[in-house]
Amino acid sequence: MTQSPRLNRSPENTLEASMKDAIDILLQDKQHTDAQKLLAFHHATPEFLPRVVAEFRLLQKQGRKAGGAKSLFHFLRWDGHWQAIDDFEIDDHLRPLAVRVCALLWPDIKGMVQFCPCAADDILGTRIVRRGKGRGNFLYPGKNTVSAASFLPPEKNGAGLVRPIRLGGFPTVITIPPPVPVLDRPATFHGLITEAEAASIAAPLRGFVDNSPNPRHPILLAWLRHVEAQPEIFAFMQKTLLERNPERFSAYSLLEYARWSIKRAAERHKRFTLPNNFGGLYSRALIVLNLQFNGLCEFKEDSSGKVRPGRANRLLGCSLASEPINGEPYRRLVWNRVTE
Numbered sequence: 001m002t003q004s005p006r007l008n009r010s011p012e013n014t015l016e017a018s019m020k021d022a023i024d025i026l027l028q029d030k031q032h033t034d035a036q037k038l039l040a041f042h043h044a045t046p047e048f049l050p051r052v053v054a055e056f057r058l059l060q061k062q063g064r065k066a067g068g069a070k071s072l073f074h075f076l077r078w079d080g081h082w083q084a085i086d087d088f089e090i091d092d093h094l095r096p097l098a099v100r101v102c103a104l105l106w107p108d109i110k111g112m113v114q115f116c117p118c119a120a121d122d123i124l125g126t127r128i129v130r131r132g133k134g135r136g137n138f139l140y141p142g143k144n145t146v147s148a149a150s151f152l153p154p155e156k157n158g159a160g161l162v163r164p165i166r167l168g169g170f171p172t173v174i175t176i177p178p179p180v181p182v183l184d185r186p187a188t189f190h191g192l193i194t195e196a197e198a199a200s201i202a203a204p205l206r207g208f209v210d211n212s213p214n215p216r217h218p219i220l221l222a223w224l225r226h227v228e229a230q231p232e233i234f235a236f237m238q239k240t241l242l243e244r245n246p247e248r249f250s251a252y253s254l255l256e257y258a259r260w261s262i263k264r265a266a267e268r269h270k271r272f273t274l275p276n277n278f279g280g281l282y283s284r285a286l287i288v289l290n291l292q293f294n295g296l297c298e299f300k301e302d303s304s305g306k307v308r309p310g311r312a313n314r315l316l317g318c319s320l321a322s323e324p325i326n327g328e329p330y331r332r333l334v335w336n337r338v339t340e
Helices: 011-018 022-027 033-044 048-061 069-080 092-105 107-112 119-124 195-210 218-229 231-244 251-265 276-288 308-316
Strands: 127-130 137-140 149-151 155-157 160-162 165-167 173-175 318-320 333-335
Touching: 022 033, 022 092, 022 165, 033 048, 033 092, 033 119, 048 069, 048 092, 048 107, 048 251, 069 092, 069 251, 092 107, 092 119, 092 137, 107 137, 107 160, 195 218, 195 231, 195 276, 218 231, 218 276, 218 308, 231 251, 231 276, 251 276, 276 308, 276 333, 308 318
Parallel strands: none
Antiparallel strands: 127 137, 149 165, 155 160, 165 173, 318 333
C-alpha cells in the first residue's frame, strides 16, 4: 500500500495524533448521546468496528452481495462476548450509527448494507444516494461530517479501502482508520449436522405443532416445511444455547446469530433463509425442548392486529406466566395444552 504523507509533524502533534484514530476524529465533536456512547464503546473495545468491516468483507470474498447489519451485530454479540453498554451488550440503537461510521471510513463495504434515512444521518451529517436497483443506495459524507478536518479520496489498504482524514492546521496530519483483520471462511456449516440429527430436529417440532390449537394453520405448516428443509438453523441455535448455558439471554439475538453464522459458513448451493414470522416459533420451540431455560429469556404477549411476528403465542397455544418465579429474570412461557 502507498503510505499517505505525514507533513511536517512536530513531536507534540505526532503524540496527540497517535492517540487518536479516524473513528475518534469522526465522533469526538458529535455531542449526541449515541455518538458519545459509540465513541466510549470504541475506546473500550477498539476491535469491534474493524471486526464489523471484516465480516462484510468475508461475505464479499465469498461472492455474496449483501449482509444484514442487524444479524451481524447479534452474531458479534454471541461470537465475541462483547458487553459494555446495556444488558445485552452493544446497544441496538447504536447499530445505524456504527454501520455508517464503518461505511464512511471503509467505503468498500457500503454496497453491502441497505441504508435508510434515520437519526444517525442527522448526527453524522451523511447523505444517502440511490443508485440502481435492490440495495443500490450508498452513503456519502456531507459538509459537516467532520469538522476542522476533511476526507481524502479512498485508498487501497490491505484487503479493501480506507478513507483517510486530513486534520487541518499546521502541521498537517493524515489519519487512517484502524487495521481490519482478514477472516477466512469457516468450516462448512453442513458439517455441523447429520441426516440423523436433522430427523431428530424435525420430529419433536412436528409434535409441537400437532399439540397446537390449530395444527393445520398455514403459518405452522410453512414453518414445518422450513424446519425440514433447513434443520441446521434450529440445530445450531440449540447447540449454541446448550454450550453457552447463559444465565439469561435474548432468543431473538440467538436467532440472528444463527442467521449470520449460516450465511458466512454455508455452501452457496444451499440457500438458507429465516423469515421473520418464523422467529417467534423457533424461539418458543427452543424453550419447550429445553425447559431448563424457561424464565431466562424475555418473551412478549402477542401483538394486537395482524402483525405476523406477534402471533406466535396464539399459534402455539402458549401464554406468559403472571410474574417471574424462583428469582428468574423473566416470566415463563406456559402452554395451555400439554406439549411433548
